[in-house]
Amino acid sequence: MADENVIQALEDKIAELRRLVERDGVDLREELALLEQRLQALRREHYRGLSDWDRVRLARHPGRPRGLELVIRVCEDFYELRGDRMGGDDPALRGGLARLGERPVMVLFHHRGSSKEEQRACRAGMALPSGYRKAARLMRLADRLRLPLVTFIDTPGAYPGVEAEERNIAGAIAECIATMLSLSVPTVAVILGEGGSGGAIALAVADRVLMLENATYTVISPEGAAAILWKDATAAPQAAQALALSAPRLLELGVVDEVIPEPLGGAHVDPEATAQVVRASLIKHLAELQALPVDRRRHLRYSRYRNAGSRGTKAKAG
Amino acid sequence: MADENVIQALEDKIAELRRLVERDGVDLREELALLEQRLQALRREHYRGLSDWDRVRLARHPGRPRGLELVIRVCEDFYELRGDRMGGDDPALRGGLARLGERPVMVLFHHRGSSKEEQRACRAGMALPSGYRKAARLMRLADRLRLPLVTFIDTPGAYPGVEAEERNIAGAIAECIATMLSLSVPTVAVILGEGGSGGAIALAVADRVLMLENATYTVISPEGAAAILWKDATAAPQAAQALALSAPRLLELGVVDEVIPEPLGGAHVDPEATAQVVRASLIKHLAELQALPVDRRRHLRYSRYRNAGSRGTKAKAG
Amino acid sequence: MPIRRDDRDRYVEVELRRGEEPLWLRCGSCGELVFRRKLQENSYICPRCGAYFFLTAEERIAALVDEGSFEDLTLPLESDDPLSFSDRKPYADRLKEARGSTGLSDAVVVGRGRIEGRKVILAVMDFRFIGGSMGIVAGEQLAFAMERAVEERVPFLFVVASGGARVQEGVLSLLQMAKTVAARERLAEAGVPYIAVLTYPSTGGVMASLASLADVTLAEQGALIGFAGPRVIQQTTGEKPPPGFQRARYALEHGLVDGVVPREGLRQELARLLRVLEGVPSG
Amino acid sequence: MPIRRDDRDRYVEVELRRGEEPLWLRCGSCGELVFRRKLQENSYICPRCGAYFFLTAEERIAALVDEGSFEDLTLPLESDDPLSFSDRKPYADRLKEARGSTGLSDAVVVGRGRIEGRKVILAVMDFRFIGGSMGIVAGEQLAFAMERAVEERVPFLFVVASGGARVQEGVLSLLQMAKTVAARERLAEAGVPYIAVLTYPSTGGVMASLASLADVTLAEQGALIGFAGPRVIQQTTGEKPPPGFQRARYALEHGLVDGVVPREGLRQELARLLRVLEGVPSG
Ligand SMILES: [Zn+2]
């Protein structure tokens, strides 16, 4: 199988050649075109055989489109709303008003930040109770103003800290789940990168759950599962496979409704194209949901979660 | 007019004589009966001429029945519920389930504490944001369980502290007012002692507002008004008069619905009797409210507060 | 975005009664004499030191809405002095004075206007009128404004400048907190957006009721936002408030507001917000 | 009431598999050998050192409900191993083992019973069953229990003993958080009281969903209450949790529970609570 390192090396070479062309005016058009073709072929080959662990790594790729940068590409006129109104504003879970396909919506998203300083403030996208309380506030606001809710999920999980525990991170997540389930407006969740356990599901109990092709959604990180169940840190790739955290597996299981394709090589290869596909998918699903009567939409949502996974049970033997 | 100090001195003397009777077996029945009669007469005389400032002092009397001790006398089976579910539990604003006249109710009350240590923890009954957030939580719980809400108000005001401001004491009070106004269940507020500004009204926007005869309810403390408007700390008695903070004045103004009489000399003279009158009044009002259809009750509440004080305006001259 | 620490709040209180010298104003911060016209063009920000001048309701409205779009809807009401209140001076006289010097009937002006073409119902407080305090008339104007917003299905904009409740109307003032919150519940039920702009000062009873319940809450740079003032805090509790306490950026850091906006950008900021809310309320 | 600092939590984990020696148990805290019968009479509290022993669901139920009043309503369901999960050992084998050693079909037992005469629908977790983890079957049992409570208009009592979600069922376990919260919404709409009792441990996904949404939340003395465990916190953030962290009294001080109850008083405490709630739900 085509090795990721080979692809990376070829990408680097092509970039160097381009710089040469630009700087020195050497005409390498033909050579470059051939190399590009070869790269695409390698990517295709590699991509077909992606393991779940490969996807975990793609979902965590530093260049992956996510957070504010992605939201701004997907929506227009993003207007950020801040604060939990109780003492805090968490930069790791953000939200606000925006327009999407000519209509106003409320968006919520995990944010990891670009600059070093911002990344530190965002704790790798692990949100605090104040983040989830802000999210619940904005969910209620969406309902009040009859705005569809769109969430973008990308977090390793909620922040495991002493103060987070003292301020009831568990209760804040539970409140988000309860609030999101109770909304009258249409809701769509998009799992962009990592969908890590409680911190992810707090924003994911939507009418429609969409998932990028190489995103992950899991009850525990593969590393965590490896440590606990395999008692072996190096078993993370096996754990990733076993946990059924990939978009295709979750589509099969009925957990997600649609897998949004990524550009060949992963979303980071072309963030703008990725955003446009996400955007188109969101607009389609929102239109479908908007066409349903409120009661019907709420009933479908209730049934979906009330019966989640029920197929995975069987009558007791004997 | 009969002086408060004279009454106090006579009360002390009578108490001493009683101890003498108990300890030494001296028979002073006749003398005591006469003295008691004299005391009652003095009280009656003093009481008839109570100024608003006298009432302010009665409302603040250290022996005045209030807080947990009063709630336990008024209701049965008080079951305390604690915590704001966000990091704090304020002992200065307490609440829980109780039974009142054979039915379950939710009660909320300011608490000042009896022991020195408790009093310190309760900050003289000035509640924190966490107290008001607990109150809003219990109001919502009352609505969910269809329990009438009874509040007992006795606070100089919300706590003016740095952390209280950082955690949005203003917003917490606003949330209480909004929540209490939105309830479907019957609500009755009793102003027991001091009803101090925002910290009091947070619990006072009820279907019925009752007030003990010597309680006060005011937009600002008389001392505060004296300092700001009179620029003279000694003007507090005049300010008390001007602010219309007494029960009879507020009944006249339509702010309260009923003045609950206190034992001669003030509620502290007989806490148990006071509690029984409060109890009877609450049961009566709750029964009346319960008899109304929900929509009607909510409409009446809305009109009451929407039109509060509107009589105090006039068409613009010219 | 992480909060920029260098973006310090600046604010200064200036002489409120400016009617006496119509042509120029003195900056209370740097002492500069500035022509009123020049100041107006500069959003009432001192061109020398950057200090913000207090705005009257009229000036605030002129700074926010499209020229010629404002229509005054303020109800023709005055306080009837329901407690016959008197301190060192009768409340009736204070009212008369305030009316005379401001030309207003009370502390709140209500109207209809457009911000870059988008309709709003506004209620704007005037701090000159007995400290922007909320009494019965102000409460009535605010409730009325919200009812108009519901009726016309147009966003409601509340510009706050208030030290709290009108002491001279006693508990009746306190009850305006309930009145405005009750009216706000109807606004919320109707799905009509409510935007609050908090300025210097936004404290006391107004903050502990209507002003804390907006759908979107902006703080003007330099705003003072809180319940109890720093002096009361220090006197009652002995705590020494930290630097920047209760100022706009402090409020933002503590999750109390959605954003902080410099005065000269406020109009565009509101236009941006109204644009994203276009079509709300729906139906 | 101010919190008494001297009232320290005490708790100890003991050997879970006690089936092997039916007559006596060794206290993991002080090493004492205690006759099972004696321990049972003492609410499974070590008579020598006061340590709490783990309770099975059966023992917990026996300790709470009136003798002879319990009726098992647990649905006859088992996990179908929907992911065909296998780590060092197939999940199917783990399930078989857990069923064998506990006699349960999964980690939640549902039933109807009376506490001092008052009816409740109970759901009780058994920590022995794969750490009381919530998978599809547990989620199903909990949702079913709440639906029964709505149907019968009887308070719902949830006794929590769970380390979190059932890892071996992947995201399907995570979704049980949504399932139980959805069922709880119906319970709340019906006005049926929901009482949670948190024991050692009440953490992870169960805590971040159903267990945090009770109308009344009691912590058994010694309970561990939180989302992330101390080890995860220390590994991820480097923070060192303070003494008493996540224990019952700590949770009370931080406003997370309504009360802390010693194990021997739990039954009376619930009776007291149910008495004050008599007549709820109404109608
Ligand atoms: Zn200047």
Ligand SMILES: [Zn+2]
């Ligand atoms: Zn022991």
